[in-house]
Amino acid sequence: MTHRRFVLARVPAGALTEDCFRLEEAPAAEPKEGEVLLRSLYVSLDAANRAWMQGATYRAAVEPGGVMAGGALGEVVASRHPAFEPGDLASGDLGWQEYAVIPGKALMKETRSEPLSHLLSIYGITGLTAYFGLLEVGQPTAGETLVVSAAAGAVGNVVGQIGKILGCRVVGVAGGPEKCRWLTDELGFAAAVDYKAGSLFKSLRAACPQGIDVYFDNVGGDVFEAALFQMNLRGRIACCGAVSGYDSAPPAHGPRGVPGMIVVKRLSVRGFIVMDFFARRAQALAQLQAWVSEGKIKVVEDVIDGFAKLPAALVGLLHGENRGKRMVRVA
Amino acid sequence: MTHRRFVLARVPAGALTEDCFRLEEAPAAEPKEGEVLLRSLYVSLDAANRAWMQGATYRAAVEPGGVMAGGALGEVVASRHPAFEPGDLASGDLGWQEYAVIPGKALMKETRSEPLSHLLSIYGITGLTAYFGLLEVGQPTAGETLVVSAAAGAVGNVVGQIGKILGCRVVGVAGGPEKCRWLTDELGFAAAVDYKAGSLFKSLRAACPQGIDVYFDNVGGDVFEAALFQMNLRGRIACCGAVSGYDSAPPAHGPRGVPGMIVVKRLSVRGFIVMDFFARRAQALAQLQAWVSEGKIKVVEDVIDGFAKLPAALVGLLHGENRGKRMVRVA
Numbered sequence: 001m002t003h004r005r006f007v008l009a010r011v012p013a014g015a016l017t018e019d020c021f022r023l024e025e026a027p028a029a030e031p032k033e034g035e036v037l038l039r040s041l042y043v044s045l046d047a048a049n050r051a052w053m054q055g056a057t058y059r060a061a062v063e064p065g066g067v068m069a070g071g072a073l074g075e076v077v078a079s080r081h082p083a084f085e086p087g088d089l090a091s092g093d094l095g096w097q098e099y100a101v102i103p104g105k106a107l108m109k110e111t112r113s114e115p116l117s118h119l120l121s122i123y124g125i126t127g128l129t130a131y132f133g134l135l136e137v138g139q140p141t142a143g144e145t146l147v148v149s150a151a152a153g154a155v156g157n158v159v160g161q162i163g164k165i166l167g168c169r170v171v172g173v174a175g176g177p178e179k180c181r182w183l184t185d186e187l188g189f190a191a192a193v194d195y196k197a198g199s200l201f202k203s204l205r206a207a208c209p210q211g212i213d214v215y216f217d218n219v220g221g222d223v224f225e226a227a228l229f230q231m232n233l234r235g236r237i238a239c240c241g242a243v244s245g246y247d248s249a250p251p252a253h254g255p256r257g258v259p260g261m262i263v264v265k266r267l268s269v270r271g272f273i274v275m276d277f278f279a280r281r282a283q284a285l286a287q288l289q290a291w292v293s294e295g296k297i298k299v300v301e302d303v304i305d306g307f308a309k310l311p312a313a314l315v316g317l318l319h320g321e322n323r324g325k326r327m328v329r330v331a
Numbered sequence: 332m333t334h335r336r337f338v339l340a341r342v343p344a345g346a347l348t349e350d351c352f353r354l355e356e357a358p359a360a361e362p363k364e365g366e367v368l369l370r371s372l373y374v375s376l377d378a379a380n381r382a383w384m385q386g387a388t389y390r391a392a393v394e395p396g397g398v399m400a401g402g403a404l405g406e407v408v409a410s411r412h413p414a415f416e417p418g419d420l421a422s423g424d425l426g427w428q429e430y431a432v433i434p435g436k437a438l439m440k441e442t443r444s445e446p447l448s449h450l451l452s453i454y455g456i457t458g459l460t461a462y463f464g465l466l467e468v469g470q471p472t473a474g475e476t477l478v479v480s481a482a483a484g485a486v487g488n489v490v491g492q493i494g495k496i497l498g499c500r501v502v503g504v505a506g507g508p509e510k511c512r513w514l515t516d517e518l519g520f521a522a523a524v525d526y527k528a529g530s531l532f533k534s535l536r537a538a539c540p541q542g543i544d545v546y547f548d549n550v551g552g553d554v555f556e557a558a559l560f561q562m563n564l565r566g567r568i569a570c571c572g573a574v575s576g577y578d579s580a581p582p583a584h585g586p587r588g589v590p591g592m593i594v595v596k597r598l599s600v601r602g603f604i605v606m607d608f609f610a611r612r613a614q615a616l617a618q619l620q621a622w623v624s625e626g627k628i629k630v631v632e633d634v635i636d637g638f639a640k641l642p643a644a645l646v647g648l649l650h651g652e653n654r655g656k657r658m659v660r661v662a
Contacts (some may be wrong), residue, residue: 057595220590239590253584259551259570262602264388269600271593 001028005097006068006310011053015247016318018311020053021068021096028099031080036104038074040094042303043310044120045317045326046071046154047218047243054246058273068096068310072330073110073119083109091119096310098330121325122158122292122299123285125274129240130158131284132277134166134216137238137270142167144213145232147204149223150243151192152179154325159216160189161297168214171207173223175320182323187298201226211235219244225255231265239271247318300324307331334359336428337399337641342384346578347649349642351384352399352427359430362411367435369405371425373634374641375451376648376657377402377485378549378574385577389604399427399641403661404441404450414440422450427641429661452656453489453623453630454616456605460571461489462615463608465497465547468569468601473498475544476563478535480554481574482523483510485656490547491520492628499545502538504554506651513654518629532557542566550575556586562596570602578649631655638662 002025009022031037052062052069062069072094076084081104084090090107094100110119121127133155140146146163150156151172160183163170172183172192180192191207193200204212204226211232217224220242231237245251262269277284291297302322304313307330317326333356340353362368383393383400393400403425407415412435415421421438425431441450452458464486471477477494481487482503491514494501503514503523511523522538524531535543535557542563548555551573562568576582593600608615622628633653635644638661648657 217590224590225585237590239593242591242594245591251587254556254587254589255585256582258585258589259548259555259568259600259602260573260576262570262600263573263604264602266602266604266607268602269590269593271590271595271597271599273594273597276597 001099002026003028003098004307005095008053008062008064008066008068010064012247016050016053016315018315021311023308029101031078031101033080034103034105035101036076036081036084036090036107037078037099037101038090038094038107039077040072040074040098040100040330042073042117042120043094043096043307043328043330044071044073044124044126045310045313045322045328046125047150047241047246047318049314050246050318069093070096070310071120071125072100073116073124074100079104081105089116089119091124098307117301117303117327117329118299120327121154121301122288122297126154126325127158127288128277128281128284129274130155130162131288132274132280133238133240133272134159134162134214136277137272138214138216138236140166140168140214140236143169145169145171145208145210146214146216147171147173147208147212147227148216148218149173149195149227150218150241151183151189152323153218154322155240156216156218157183157187157300157324158297161187162291163214164188165291165296169210171204173204173219179323195223201229205230214238216240217242221245221251221255225257228255228257228261228267231261231267233265235265235267237267237269239269243318302326304328332359332430333357334429335638336426339384339393339395339397339399341395343578347381347384347646349646352642354639357428360432362409362432364411365434365436366432367407367412367415367421367438368409369421369425369431369433369438370408371403371405371429371431371661373404373448373451374425374427374638374659374661375402375404375455375457376641376644376653376659377456378481378572378577378649380645381577381649400424401427401641402451402456403431404447404455405431410435412436420447420450422455429638448632448634448658448660449630451658452485452632453619453628457485457656458489458619459608459612459615460605461486461493462619463605463611464569464571464603465490465493465545467608468603469545469547469567471497471499471545471567474500476500476502476539476541477545477547478502478504478539478543478558479547479549480504480526480558481549481572482514482520483654484549485653486571487547487549488514488518488631488655489628492518493622494545495519496622496627500541502535504535504550510654526554532560536561545569547571548573552576552582552586556588559586559588559592559598562592562598564596566596566598568598568600570600574649633657635659
């Protein structure tokens, strides 16, 4: 049996382009002892995919010639691991390929539910990142002002919606007037700031007349700096990602005000990745399911059909095309 | 009765110079209801004094024409506050003046002990800053690598000595080979890095072969950046001060790697000021007293005689002249 896969043809020097990937036909491997063969159903697109190409992060770098890495939801076709049998659903780093052979211990079993895409969005890494990052790291309380960047993105929109549930005044930072309108009109954010419109500092100040208590940072760079200077005493910054620096040369300098503002305002600035909190995954999923079923969280997905569209889907994501969770439906 | 005082003659544009201060003779005020008249005994010199001239921080800015602010130890001469009577010792922001009238509620009563200077060093803000900042914010455990900057300074040397008591491998960053030798030979630090010698990044790496678990930051700037890139997973940065930026124009940019390194390494970067922990001051003082009496902490002081030397003492401190806690003996 052969299948399609994308390999990284070359490491992008600047902004990612589609020709950094090469489509190949290859024989699908057989699972060895402890391994599982899966058919990919949905591949998740994440800004972090771009960071993986640049070097080691919390995982090893994706090397040229290797299959492009990526989270995905798959269905078990054959299993030589006792925890999985054909027909099971599982998620993990299946990569950009139609079939994948993965050690069973690197897979997370998923409970079948409809629509399946939710297992990669609100009930996947995305939703859990928003949930744990906001509750455990940001620790907002009712009445506080919460600012979230990349607010129309996969994690950001969920962070904002959870913030609203907790009684925060939620302000989103996003690119372009349409996304900003969508955040206020459709998702009910108190305000939205268009970082592409210029005068970011003033716009953010106008949107946060009481200052910022919690900043959930997905982007780093200028937005981080603007937020930093407007944090309130004992404010918290949850560092989730730094997408502003992923798709270009590393920034020559970091945000001004570090560490001065951190001292003066006694801020807590903390990085996290969602796996740090996986011991409490079941509890978090139950809460997210309740909020979704009560209509308190709108699940926002951007599903693109066709395996071949993966490179374009990632390039577009890095240009901010998507609202909510972007993924490619493979089959 | 007249007394001497220094007023801020002008706000320094760049590095502080002695002519930014003006010595005046002025009548000493009488205490009103709730106030206390004190005779100043020792004035504390702190890098933060310089930051106060530049604008509001955790306190209002020192304004030109006003008495220069500064922590000091004084003896009560007259009191219209029920908690104080003549002969009592108290510390607070008495400013650079021989006599000060201060609201009683802004003073901290001190227990008379010998030498009195210890009430401004190890048992004062300095020692408590080191104690709480390291234990509560840095949270080191035995066997971890602790890096402290401005390590020969008032707070830094105590941080390092407490780190040793806790079983950490302590590495100090200081300016010049003499201070570095002193840190290793006299205070028993495992290693010391001279930030003035160039190749800071490499020297720090060589001094920390296991990476850095806790970085106690007094300086910000280049040393912060060098430490940031060498932090271990789940490392902690205690942000105590940013002296590298106090005595010059604000830096054009912050450290690279913010927030990227914070995310990837899941760091916690937290600012504090010692007053945040004052509820547990008595307990901290008891611990510090025990360590001093057991010979586990050497109290390092740099006492300058003569009220008139205050401006020179502060300028010199900002140039890194001092080892340990610098203060001026007034009377």
